[in-house]
Amino acid sequence: MKVVIIGSGGREHAICEALSNSKKVSKIYCLPGNAGTKKIAENIDIDIENFENLKKFIISENVELIIVGPEKPLVDGIVDFFEKNKIQIFGPNKFASQLEGSKTFTKKICEKYNIPTAKFGIFKNTNDAKSFLKNSKFPIVVKADGLAAGKGVYICENKEVSEKAIDEIFNGKFGAAKCILLEEFLIGEEMSYFVISDGKTIVKFQTAQDHKRVGEGDTGKNTGGMGAYSPSRLINDSLDKKILNKIIHPTLKALEEMNCEYKGFLYAGLMIVQNEPYLIEYNVRMGDPECQTILPKLKTDFLDIILKCIKKKLNETEIEWYDKNSLCTVLCSKGYPDKYENNIIINNLDKIILNQNQKIFHAGTKNKKNTILSNGGRVLNFVSLSNSFKDARDSNIDMINKVDWSHGFYRKDIGYKVIK
Numbered sequence: 001m002k003v004v005i006i007g008s009g010g011r012e013h014a015i016c017e018a019l020s021n022s023k024k025v026s027k028i029y030c031l032p033g034n035a036g037t038k039k040i041a042e043n044i045d046i047d048i049e050n051f052e053n054l055k056k057f058i059i060s061e062n063v064e065l066i067i068v069g070p071e072k073p074l075v076d077g078i079v080d081f082f083e084k085n086k087i088q089i090f091g092p093n094k095f096a097s098q099l100e101g102s103k104t105f106t107k108k109i110c111e112k113y114n115i116p117t118a119k120f121g122i123f124k125n126t127n128d129a130k131s132f133l134k135n136s137k138f139p140i141v142v143k144a145d146g147l148a149a150g151k152g153v154y155i156c157e158n159k160e161v162s163e164k165a166i167d168e169i170f171n172g173k174f175g176a177a178k179c180i181l182l183e184e185f186l187i188g189e190e191m192s193y194f195v196i197s198d199g200k201t202i203v204k205f206q207t208a209q210d211h212k213r214v215g216e217g218d219t220g221k222n223t224g225g226m227g228a229y230s231p232s233r234l235i236n237d238s239l240d241k242k243i244l245n246k247i248i249h250p251t252l253k254a255l256e257e258m259n260c261e262y263k264g265f266l267y268a269g270l271m272i273v274q275n276e277p278y279l280i281e282y283n284v285r286m287g288d289p290e291c292q293t294i295l296p297k298l299k300t301d302f303l304d305i306i307l308k309c310i311k312k313k314l315n316e317t318e319i320e321w322y323d324k325n326s327l328c329t330v331l332c333s334k335g336y337p338d339k340y341e342n343n344i345i346i347n348n349l350d351k352i353i354l355n356q357n358q359k360i361f362h363a364g365t366k367n368k369k370n371t372i373l374s375n376g377g378r379v380l381n382f383v384s385l386s387n388s389f390k391d392a393r394d395s396n397i398d399m400i401n402k403v404d405w406s407h408g409f410y411r412k413d414i415g416y417k418v419i420k
Contacts, residue, residue: 002026002027002063002064003066004029004066005028005030006078008032009363010380011286011289011292012030012033012034013034013361014295014359016033017295022304024303029061030043031046051078055087065089066078067090071283072147074285080094091263091284095255096260096284097284101284106281109251110279113253118185121182123182129182133182136182138157138185139157140162143182145180154222189271190209190210192208192228192232192267193243193268194207194208194265194286195248197263197314198263201315202252203314203319206230206297207234208294209230210228214337214411223337224377229325242276243277247268252266264284267287296385297385300318305317325385327392329383329410331381331400332378342364342376343373344373344407352399359381362379393415
């Protein structure tokens with residue numbers, strides 16, 4: 001089977017590798033891919049926002065399956081487009097993708113179906129939003145409504161910082177803003193919870209804990225993710241049932257009542273407060289770097305899972321996992337998440353000999369004349385599986401030291417809450 005993977009990050013490299021392990025996959029194309037995917041797939045430099053051009057390529061190469069990595073094509077309706085053209089594609093449709101594409105859409109579902117979430121207000125202009133701040137308790141969370149690559153969330157300690165965040169969002173820092181969310185600040189611990197759904201059956205797809213802040217000890221600006229570990233230290237049978245019964249099932253029931261079946265990965269970003277889950281946000285795809293952390297633990301053929309999902313036969317598959325802990329450390333360009341340089345040579349990658357429990361997934365990289373160059377803020381993902389989270393983290397740091405890339409930095413404390 002010929003497969004296309006849409007995207008160019010660490011998540012897509014991890015998906016690419018998982019698919020390459022399937023005997024049923026004869027060829028993988030990554031659109032556009034990165035320097036890591038180039039080793040196991042054919043990268044095609046094509047505009048993934050131009051669906052007509054994508055269709056021409058897919059038909060010309062007799063591609064039988066498309067897997068969408070990032071959120072924007074899903075929110076823009078790529079699934080609807082290819083389903084109309086009778087081409088198999090994995091991911092939720094445009095309507096369902098509003099769960100990520102519009103925070104107000106999700107909050108209204110929470111309100112109607114009593115899904116536990118932070119108290120919130122939705123505001124359509126700067127004046128109303130700032131007026132609300134006069135009687136607010138701080139800290140307060142200010143959120144851009146639409147897609148913001150994981151960066152459109154501000155935790156504001158006072159009125160002045162909140163007003164600046166409101167101005168930045170309405171002034172278009174994350175694109176045109178029709179409205180803004182102001183939320184109460186929940187004190188707890190975050191957790192990433194994944195399921196896969198075929199529209200009828202929901203199957204759990206592991207948990208993880210992401211480290212969003214750029215600085216050690218979870219300080220500094222929000223990023224796309226500095227690292228993650230799986231499973232979450234918070235998960236237990238009682239919490240698992242609460243998440244499914246109070247959050248996941250009511251959400252999918254809400255969509256069903258709006259004549260929408262949810263097919264694909266669903267990622268609930270949760271805040272756990274005294275073993276009670278609150279929904280922070282939904283993502284309609286695998287997380288990044290959670291995907292890189294979770295997929296190496298997968299024992300079952302990934303292609304089989306995807307195909308069963310598309311054919312509404314998830315109930316026929318049992319997903320098996322390796323019984324190991326997994327930890328991912330992200331190597332970033334110096335200056336990230338603000339200004340940083342691209343096109344800097346990364347030496348020594350090919351000199352690292354990986355054992356079966358170690359992975360290096362490329363994110364912001366590209367090839368030029370057989371040389372690997374940096375091409376983004378988050379550059380490389382180092383992943384290790386072990387019985388011990390500490391051993392996994394030590395293994396990642398050892399690999400990073402061998403790469404010895406002086407233009408990068410990373411958090412040495414990924415998993416610090418679970419590592420004594």
